[in-house]
Amino acid sequence: MTVKRILNLIFFLSLCAGSHAQDVPVYNNFEQISSKFTTSSDSIYVINFWATWCKPCVAELPYFEDLYQKFSDRPVKVILISLDDEKKVDRKLKPFLKKRSIQSEVFVLSDPKMNSWIGKVDDNWSGTIPATLIFNKSFYSFTEGEFEDYEALESTVLKFLKS
DSSP: OOHHHHHHHHHHHHHHHHTSOOOOOEESSGGGTGGGGOOSSSOEEEEEEEOTTOHHHHHHHHHHHHHHHHTTTTTEEEEEEEOSOGGGIIIIIHHHHHHTTOOSEEEEEOOSOHHHHHHHHOTTOOSOSSEEEEEOSSOEEEEESOOSSHHHHHHHHHHHHHO
Protein backbone atom coordinates (compact mmCIF):
# COMPACT_ATOMS: atom_id res chain seq x y z
CA MET A 1 0.00 0.00 0.00
CA THR A 2 1.39 3.41 -0.93
CA VAL A 3 1.82 6.24 1.55
CA LYS A 4 -0.88 8.20 -0.26
CA ARG A 5 -3.37 5.32 0.11
CA ILE A 6 -2.51 4.92 3.78
CA LEU A 7 -3.04 8.65 4.38
CA ASN A 8 -6.34 8.53 2.50
CA LEU A 9 -7.43 5.53 4.56
CA ILE A 10 -6.49 7.27 7.81
CA PHE A 11 -8.38 10.37 6.70
CA PHE A 12 -11.45 8.30 5.76
CA LEU A 13 -11.40 6.40 9.06
CA SER A 14 -11.09 9.63 11.04
CA LEU A 15 -14.12 11.02 9.21
CA CYS A 16 -16.09 7.88 9.97
CA ALA A 17 -15.10 7.96 13.61
CA GLY A 18 -16.13 11.59 13.86
CA SER A 19 -19.45 10.97 12.19
CA HIS A 20 -20.89 8.94 15.06
CA ALA A 21 -23.11 10.95 17.38
CA GLN A 22 -22.25 10.76 21.04
CA ASP A 23 -23.82 8.07 23.13
CA VAL A 24 -27.08 9.36 24.59
CA PRO A 25 -28.44 7.09 27.32
CA VAL A 26 -32.20 7.06 27.85
CA TYR A 27 -33.66 6.72 31.34
CA ASN A 28 -37.32 5.81 31.61
CA ASN A 29 -37.87 6.92 35.17
CA PHE A 30 -36.48 9.57 37.46
CA GLU A 31 -35.34 7.08 40.09
CA GLN A 32 -32.68 5.82 37.66
CA ILE A 33 -30.96 9.23 37.77
CA SER A 34 -31.93 10.52 41.23
CA SER A 35 -28.41 9.89 42.55
CA LYS A 36 -27.11 12.61 40.19
CA PHE A 37 -28.88 15.22 42.34
CA THR A 38 -26.82 14.68 45.49
CA THR A 39 -23.14 14.85 46.21
CA SER A 40 -20.77 14.82 49.14
CA SER A 41 -17.93 16.32 47.11
CA ASP A 42 -16.80 19.88 46.46
CA SER A 43 -17.40 19.37 42.74
CA ILE A 44 -19.98 21.69 41.26
CA TYR A 45 -22.77 20.09 39.27
CA VAL A 46 -24.59 22.13 36.64
CA ILE A 47 -27.68 20.21 35.53
CA ASN A 48 -29.84 21.72 32.81
CA PHE A 49 -33.26 20.38 31.81
CA TRP A 50 -33.97 21.18 28.16
CA ALA A 51 -35.37 19.88 24.86
CA THR A 52 -34.65 20.42 21.17
CA TRP A 53 -38.21 21.69 20.64
CA CYS A 54 -37.82 24.39 23.32
CA LYS A 55 -36.64 27.65 21.72
CA PRO A 56 -35.27 29.26 24.92
CA CYS A 57 -33.50 25.98 25.76
CA VAL A 58 -31.78 25.88 22.40
CA ALA A 59 -30.87 29.57 22.69
CA GLU A 60 -29.03 29.06 25.99
CA LEU A 61 -27.44 25.70 25.15
CA PRO A 62 -24.20 27.36 23.92
CA TYR A 63 -23.77 28.92 27.39
CA PHE A 64 -23.58 25.47 28.94
CA GLU A 65 -21.18 24.22 26.30
CA ASP A 66 -18.97 27.31 26.82
CA LEU A 67 -19.09 26.65 30.56
CA TYR A 68 -18.11 23.01 29.98
CA GLN A 69 -15.15 24.11 27.83
CA LYS A 70 -14.01 26.97 30.08
CA PHE A 71 -14.15 24.99 33.33
CA SER A 72 -12.94 21.62 31.99
CA ASP A 73 -9.84 21.85 34.21
CA ARG A 74 -11.87 22.64 37.34
CA PRO A 75 -14.27 20.57 39.45
CA VAL A 76 -17.33 21.60 37.40
CA LYS A 77 -19.52 18.96 35.76
CA VAL A 78 -22.12 19.97 33.17
CA ILE A 79 -25.00 17.56 32.56
CA LEU A 80 -27.69 18.26 29.97
CA ILE A 81 -30.89 16.31 30.62
CA SER A 82 -32.98 16.24 27.48
CA LEU A 83 -36.72 15.84 27.85
CA ASP A 84 -37.09 14.98 24.17
CA ASP A 85 -39.21 12.01 23.13
CA GLU A 86 -37.06 8.89 23.39
CA LYS A 87 -38.37 7.77 19.96
CA LYS A 88 -36.62 10.81 18.42
CA VAL A 89 -33.17 10.30 19.96
CA ASP A 90 -31.52 8.80 16.87
CA ARG A 91 -33.45 10.80 14.30
CA LYS A 92 -33.47 14.24 15.93
CA LEU A 93 -31.47 14.57 19.16
CA LYS A 94 -28.19 12.97 18.08
CA PRO A 95 -27.99 14.97 14.81
CA PHE A 96 -28.84 18.11 16.80
CA LEU A 97 -25.97 17.45 19.24
CA LYS A 98 -23.55 16.62 16.45
CA LYS A 99 -24.41 19.73 14.43
CA ARG A 100 -23.74 21.91 17.48
CA SER A 101 -20.63 19.95 18.56
CA ILE A 102 -22.00 19.38 22.07
CA GLN A 103 -19.34 17.77 24.26
CA SER A 104 -21.12 17.98 27.62
CA GLU A 105 -22.69 14.85 29.08
CA VAL A 106 -26.20 14.41 27.66
CA PHE A 107 -28.90 11.94 28.45
CA VAL A 108 -32.64 11.68 27.98
CA LEU A 109 -35.17 11.45 30.77
CA SER A 110 -38.38 10.06 29.31
CA ASP A 111 -40.33 9.59 32.52
CA PRO A 112 -43.91 10.53 31.57
CA LYS A 113 -44.85 11.07 35.23
CA MET A 114 -43.20 14.48 35.34
CA ASN A 115 -45.47 15.74 38.14
CA SER A 116 -44.17 12.99 40.40
CA TRP A 117 -40.51 13.99 40.09
CA ILE A 118 -40.22 17.73 39.39
CA GLY A 119 -40.65 18.47 43.12
CA LYS A 120 -37.71 16.16 43.83
CA VAL A 121 -35.50 18.43 41.74
CA ASP A 122 -36.82 21.61 43.37
CA ASP A 123 -39.96 22.23 45.45
CA ASN A 124 -40.70 25.44 43.55
CA TRP A 125 -40.20 24.12 40.02
CA SER A 126 -43.37 24.36 37.94
CA GLY A 127 -41.96 22.01 35.32
CA THR A 128 -41.22 24.76 32.79
CA ILE A 129 -38.00 24.39 30.81
CA PRO A 130 -35.30 25.41 30.59
CA ALA A 131 -34.50 24.84 34.23
CA THR A 132 -31.06 24.63 35.79
CA LEU A 133 -29.85 23.19 39.06
CA ILE A 134 -26.37 24.11 40.30
CA PHE A 135 -25.07 22.53 43.48
CA ASN A 136 -22.21 21.04 45.45
CA LYS A 137 -22.15 19.51 48.92
CA SER A 138 -22.66 22.89 50.60
CA PHE A 139 -24.64 25.12 48.26
CA TYR A 140 -27.65 24.92 45.96
CA SER A 141 -29.14 27.18 43.29
CA PHE A 142 -32.16 26.62 41.06
CA THR A 143 -33.14 28.74 38.06
CA GLU A 144 -36.41 28.24 36.22
CA GLY A 145 -36.26 29.84 32.79
CA GLU A 146 -33.31 30.70 30.63
CA PHE A 147 -30.18 32.53 31.66
CA GLU A 148 -29.99 36.02 30.21
CA ASP A 149 -26.51 35.39 28.84
CA TYR A 150 -23.35 33.34 29.43
CA GLU A 151 -22.10 35.79 32.06
CA ALA A 152 -25.21 35.21 34.21
CA LEU A 153 -24.60 31.45 34.19
CA GLU A 154 -20.88 31.81 34.79
CA SER A 155 -21.36 34.24 37.69
CA THR A 156 -23.60 31.71 39.44
CA VAL A 157 -20.95 29.00 39.04
CA LEU A 158 -18.19 31.37 40.18
CA LYS A 159 -20.06 31.97 43.47
CA PHE A 160 -19.76 28.24 44.14
CA LEU A 161 -16.05 28.21 43.28
CA LYS A 162 -15.34 31.12 45.62
CA SER A 163 -17.19 29.60 48.57
